Structures are given as structure tokens and as C-alpha cells.
Amino acid sequence: MQVVNKKWSLEKFLEVRKEVLSSWPTGNDPLLDLDVAVENLKKVPPHKNFALKLIEAKNQGRTYIQPRAGVARLKEHIDLMRHLDAAGADFLPATVDSYTRHNRYQEAEEGIKVSEKEGRSLLNGFPIVNHGVQACKDVLDAVNVPLQARHGTPDGRLLAEIIHAAGWTSNEGGGISYNLPYAKNISLADSIYYWQYCDRLVGYYEDHGIHINREPFGPLTGTLVPPSIAITIGIIEALLAAEQGVKNITIGYGQCGNVIQDVAAIHMALELCEEYLKDQDYKDVVVTTVFHQWMGGFPADESAATGLIAMASTVAALAGANKMITKTPYESIGVPTKEINAVGIKASKMVVNLLKDQKMKTSTPLKLEKKQIRKEVECLMKMVFELGQGDVAVGAIKAFELGVIDVPFAPSKQNMNKILPARDNEGCVRILEFGNLGMTQDIKEFHKSKLDERAKAEGRPITFQMTVDDIYAVSNGQLIGRPKIGSNH
Numbered sequence: 001m002q003v004v005n006k007k008w009s010l011e012k013f014l015e016v017r018k019e020v021l022s023s024w025p026t027g028n029d030p031l032l033d034l035d036v037a038v039e040n041l042k043k044v045p046p047h048k049n050f051a052l053k054l055i056e057a058k059n060q061g062r063t064y065i066q067p068r069a070g071v072a073r074l075k076e077h078i079d080l081m082r083h084l085d086a087a088g089a090d091f092l093p094a095t096v097d098s099y100t101r102h103n104r105y106q107e108a109e110e111g112i113k114v115s116e117k118e119g120r121s122l123l124n125g126f127p128i129v130n131h132g133v134q135a136c137k138d139v140l141d142a143v144n145v146p147l148q149a150r151h152g153t154p155d156g157r158l159l160a161e162i163i164h165a166a167g168w169t170s171n172e173g174g175g176i177s178y179n180l181p182y183a184k185n186i187s188l189a190d191s192i193y194y195w196q197y198c199d200r201l202v203g204y205y206e207d208h209g210i211h212i213n214r215e216p217f218g219p220l221t222g223t224l225v226p227p228s229i230a231i232t233i234g235i236i237e238a239l240l241a242a243e244q245g246v247k248n249i250t251i252g253y254g255q256c257g258n259v260i261q262d263v264a265a266i267h268m269a270l271e272l273c274e275e276y277l278k279d280q281d282y283k284d285v286v287v288t289t290v291f292h293q294w295m296g297g298f299p300a301d302e303s304a305a306t307g308l309i310a311m312a313s314t315v316a317a318l319a320g321a322n323k324m325i326t327k328t329p330y331e332s333i334g335v336p337t338k339e340i341n342a343v344g345i346k347a348s349k350m351v352v353n354l355l356k357d358q359k360m361k362t363s364t365p366l367k368l369e370k371k372q373i374r375k376e377v378e379c380l381m382k383m384v385f386e387l388g389q390g391d392v393a394v395g396a397i398k399a400f401e402l403g404v405i406d407v408p409f410a411p412s413k414q415n416m417n418k419i420l421p422a423r424d425n426e427g428c429v430r431i432l433e434f435g436n437l438g439m440t441q442d443i444k445e446f447h448k449s450k451l452d453e454r455a456k457a458e459g460r461p462i463t464f465q466m467t468v469d470d471i472y473a474v475s476n477g478q479l480i481g482r483p484k485i486g487s488n489h
């Protein structure tokens, strides 16, 4: 498939839409008539509008919080949502099950049936497509906050149709960020095309006066992703979304662990995303930020996990992130119960509330880190535009083909998988092996010098062992994977 970054005509969108809606029986629903959906969306009160509430967070300098959660059965899912609403969540999700993420609706259907029979959820999320529009409307009616779908679906077109028609005013994902971490064999051209559709649907609603938020998935593989790579991908997806008519975009970033680097990353995600959108002539797009609590391996101990959650909340608040995705003390165990999910929400909320009138002051180290991120993102974005001769979709696809953009540890064959990250001596995520990454010599030397400091302090050479040690460090209670005293490293 050949994709270019150009707004789909209404005719093309409506043509493809017929095919999308006929891909599963719940797509054949009078509630999916666009005029009906527009009328329903107009009835969603402002306090349940995701886009408006994020703008409020931005204007008030607040960090709102959102958990992940989803179960197989509608009634149990509604109970879960009410429980998390009562615990203080500012936004609610539906985390979608893995079958739905891969468009395997028949298996999801069986999962629902068995869950009904056994009286508990046997799916790892809420199967939105199987439940359909009315069920999703029922969920929205049962809560007091805005709803978003959080999934990981390369082709989430029918899912997007269903949630928006039900009044859910945000959708997470993007053609890159919901492909590379979640699929192996789906081409980027295909997933970018599917997400152009999802964005064009939002563009349609925006043309009808309805505000809908879109959120690229910032953490990607969740494992030592250098900030500049995450931000570059977020900016590319923001540009692709804006072209299709999206007006409210939340750029995401997963906690890396060094406080200064994390604050710098949130600041630069916002600043650079706004700049690139303006530069490309998308002038009326509102950008907000989301900080993900640690996405790597968690400590098994619940108190230790709660400590990590509290630290993440501190950084998100000091950075001024507009939203934060919370984890739970059961993260290392599996899908959380509603009770433990509420614990994560309350712990997080306590911290962001305590810190709501404090932001990190600027300092030389913060300025330097921000400058470095800017330099790297600008370098990658320049390569993308060059490769695409000005077209960001064409450029992004080529950049991944060549490894000019490369995400560490992605399962996808669309990713070169040549780069290796490692922490420096203060725990900032740096790049140890660049592969074909499109960065200048100057940038490579900076990373090398930072890793040299660590190597010297640890009395070992810069090696892949550092990467391995860093991957396991946090779950073992340390940020940096230092060699054990007495070991050979």
C-alpha cells in the first residue's frame, strides 16, 4: 500500500467506511449512522468530554490521573469503572483485550461466553467491538468522567467508530505506536493507513463541532526508550493526525527514571510538538502531555511498587504533565483487581495533589537536557522530511525501513532493532549502539561521553551487559544496573 500524508476526501472516507462497518455485526447498528452519532456526541456533557477536560488541566496546571482497566463482561466492567471513578480517577479507560487488538472478534466472543459461564473475566480487557455502541454508551452513562479506549490495535477502525458513536471522546494509538510494540508482520504503510482512517473520523466529528482527543502511545516498548525517539514518533503521529483534521492531541512519554531527563522530556514533548504543528501550518491544534508511570519491570513487593508509583507521580507533577497513567502495586503479578487499581489511583492522586502548586524550577542541568533532546529530535525530524521529500508519512516509512528511526526491543519486523540503550552514571537513558539511527557524529559523541562516565565509575568497559543490567535494575530496587561488587564485570 502507498500512503501519503494527505487529508482523505469525505468521499474516500465514506467509501472505506462501508467496508469497515461490515467487518463485524456490531458495525451494522443505526447508532453508527453519522448524523445519529453527531447528535449523540452533542449530548455528552462538557465534564465528560476528554478534550475539554485536558484543556482544563493545561489551563490550571493540574496533573489529572487515569488508570488502565478492563474486563470481559459489561456489567462487571461498569462496576469496575464506577469503583475507579469513586477512587478519584479524573479520566477512565477501557483497556481492550488482546483478541480485539488483533481483530479476532470470534475468539473474543467465546471469551465473553466463558466469562459469563464462570462468573469472572477470562479476557484481559473489555472487548469493545463485540459489545457494540449501546453497551459503550451504558458505560459512559454509569460514570462521571470522560472515557477513552486504550488498546494496541494496528487496525482499530471499527473500534474507533463504536467508541466515538457511544460518546467516548478519546482514542489512544497511532500508525507507528500501535504497530511496532504490538505486531510482528503488519506493514507500517498499512497501520498508518488504518490510523489515517481513525483520525479522519475524528476530523469528521470536529467539522461537526465535536471535540475529540487523540493520544499517540508514547512509551512504545516501555523499555529504555530514549526520550528523543519517543518524542519524534509522537510528533510524526501528531502531524499525521492533524492532517486528517484532529484538533486535540496528547503527546505521551513513559518515565525513564532520571528526574531531570524526565522533566526535560515532558517539557520538550510539548514544546516541539507545538512547534512542528505550527511549522506545518496546523495552527488550531491544542497539544497536551501525558506521563506514564514506569512501564518496565516492576518490583514484586507491593510496598516497593507503591514507592515507584509515588516517585513517578512526583515527576509527573513537577514536570507539569497534564495527565498521568497510573500503575498498581500488583503490576508484577498481572491484571489488577479493582481494589488494588484503586490503591494505585489514590496513592498517585495524593502525590499530585500535594505537589499541585509546585513545578520544577529551571536550572542549568535541566536546560542542557532539554537542549540535547531538541537537538536529537530536530535531527531525526529533518531526516524524516528529507526521506519523504517533505511528506511525513512517506518519510516515516522510509526512516523505519532504513533504521534511521529505530525503537529498542520492538517485536515488529518493520523495525531495524539495531540500537541499544543504556543508562549513564546518573541514570539518564542514553544510546550505546546507534545502528543506522539518523543522528549526527556530534550527538553520538555526547552519548559516548556520558556512557564513558559510567564505565569509569563502574570499572568496566561500555558493554551490552550494561543494557541487560539496566533492564532488570528497577524490579530489583535500583535505577542503574551496577555490577555486583566482586563480580567479573
Ligand code: 8ZB
Residues within 6 Å of the ligand: 068, 069, 070, 071, 095, 124, 125, 126, 327, 331, 334, 335, 336
Ligand atoms: C501496554 C500497557 C501495559 C499495562 C496493564 C498492564 C500493564 C493490561 C489491563 C491492564 C488493568 C487490564 N493492563 N490490561 N490493567 N486492566 N485489563 O497495562 O498491567 O501495566
